[in-house]
């Protein structure tokens with residue numbers, strides 16, 4: 001039923017993220033929704049992957065399970081060689097701190113902290129020595145070098161998102177998860193944010209997994225994973241915006257046909 | 260807009276529970292004590308009974324009414340502040356500031372009205388019970404019938420509506436101005452209001468000195484004064500909180516790590532918002548300390564005089580015991596109410612902290628540090644306000660002697676205040692953490 005250009009389980013080189021038979025169901029008995037259905041995939045370190053699919057196909061659920069923000073019902077998640085174990089929130093938080101960074105559609109900066117403080121927060125919370133020089137450098141790189149003392153409500157949407165990216169990068173996590181990071185941005189800010197994410201992969205060897213609805217955004221990635229009804233529905237390498245749009249249209253057909 | 264107000268009350272009743280509770284309790288207290296005036300005005304009430312009843316309505320009804328006013332107002336201020344998002348959404352949907360003001364003030368008025376109506380029967384029962392107590396202690400003739408009349412109703416509805424609608428109006432005006440990008444002249448208004456309250460408080464306390472040492476209404480001045488001083492201090496307490504933060508920021512950061520860091524920054528950035536929490540805490544400490552100690556002094560003075568207690572003395576003693584009990588309990592409930600509202604509203608903020616890498620423990624720890632700092636500030640000012648009232652009373656009543664039980668009473672009040680603050684905040688925060696972090700920030 002699904003066309004695989006290459007089996008997603010056979011990525012070369014060291015792995016940054018692996019999901020094995022991950023399933024997640026929301027709700028109970030009668031009105032249960034299977035958000036993820038037996039998903040297996042593996043992403044190499046230093047890759048930039050886009051996750052696409054119709055609304056409600058399970059993209060956010062996939063991201064949250066992979067990032068340890070939500071617990072899958074079944075299956076295992078391995079980040080940077082370490083398996084995520086079932087534990088309390090505190091354990092998961094500690095697991096995430098050194099390995100995972102997030103960027104969400106709604107920036108999620110703390111309103112009570114300045115840009116610089118927000119960026120340094122992960123160190124404070126982990127009781128690590130704050131890498132001030134590193135934070136300044138990253139903030140400079142994302143174009144916020146002159147906004148260090150500003151509070152989030154004094155920034156534009158694009159600037160907030162760039163600050164959120166700086167915060168996700170500063171602890172040098174191996175995987176960065178981004179859920180529609182450009183969803184609330186204008187075209188130009190969106191391009192800047194995408195370039196930053198790509199730069200994190202190219203120059204700093206991070207691994208980025210990004211959910212998006214925008215074929216142009218997806219074309220910044222090395223590969224696109226398609227989801228439909230909670231299942232992997234295809235895989236595209238070196239995507240172009242047109243090819244992705246074309247594929248999405250078909251994906252819609254398949255889904256409609258199945259209903 | 261009124262329809263919108265009604266709908267928002269009906270759709271989100273939970274959010275209004277806190278406001279309803281404070282308005283309801285306030286209305287019960289106001290009506291119950293003011294019904295003593297109605298009862299005193301009834302046919303065939305003898306002079307001595309009428310005096311007892313008038314005294315209770317005047318002293319207690321008077322200052323508890325004032326207390327209710329500020330307590331209800333501070334709860335509402337917290338409530339309106341939580342709706343900034345909704346207000347900016349309405350603005351962007353095309354609502355004019357006047358419409359928004361009408362909506363929020365209208366809601367507050369409706370809730371106050373409901374609360375006052377609900378309060379009628381409990382207030383009658385409470386008033387009746389109070390009268391029975393006066394009769395049992397022979398302070399009121401057995402034949403006096405309980406009357407719940409226009410004074411009780413007028414005071415109950417008037418105070419509840421005025422406090423609710425007035426506070427809502429002021430808070431929403433501030434919110435709409437802020438949404439429109441105006442720099443609110445908040446600091447100036449607060450300074451003026453706070454100064455007036457302080458001056459009135461000093462006036463109230465000074466009025467004690469104009470009275471004779473054995474007048475039964477002697478405690479009225481210090482009690483009024485302590486309430487007004489508390490209100491004035493609440494207005495300025497945020498400044499002190501800021502100063503305290505500067506002092507403790509470094510040591511706290513070293514001592515408590517992430518938690519202290521979160522707490523200090525959250526408080527520093529929102530120091531002016533804390534006045535709504537500090538007000539009930541300061542009122543509780545100030546009023547509890549002043550009235551309980553005043554009562555101790557009074558009893559000691561009577562014992563020392565070697566006289567058998569007169570009816571009038573018994574009068575005041577019963578009254579004070581009841582008053583102090585009710586008023587202190589009321590303040591405590593208000594404190595818990597405001598803290599609950601303020602903390603449960605922060606689910607989103609907590610979610611953000613967790614996503615940034617804070618463990619649930621660190622989030623709760625941060626809230627705990629905040630609560631501790633607030634407690635220190637509140638207790639300090641409450642003690643000042645209460646002590647001022649007590650000092651005035653003591654110097655007129657007995658010359659200069661402080662009650663021996665003073666420190667003990669103070670410690671008891673502080674322990675209750677601190678426990679209420681810490682427990683409410685921590686339990687509410689823990690509950691707020693049950694929501695998954697990703698859902699919380701959405």
Ligand SMILES: Nc1ncnc2c1ncn2[C@@H]1O[C@H](COP(=O)(O)OP(=O)(O)OP(=O)(O)O)[C@@H](O)[C@H]1O
Nearest residue numbers: 026027033034035054055056057058059060061062
């Ligand atoms: N907390 C939840 N409770 C119940 N059902 C949920 C919950 N979260 C998601 N779902 C359901 O799971 C399915 C997948 O949701 P998910 O948010 O992963 O979709 P998505 O692909 O991210 O969609 P979108 O593109 O609209 O963001 C949907 O059918 C959704 O209704």
Ligand SMILES: [Mg+2]
Nearest residue numbers: 059060061179
């Ligand atoms: Mg989604």
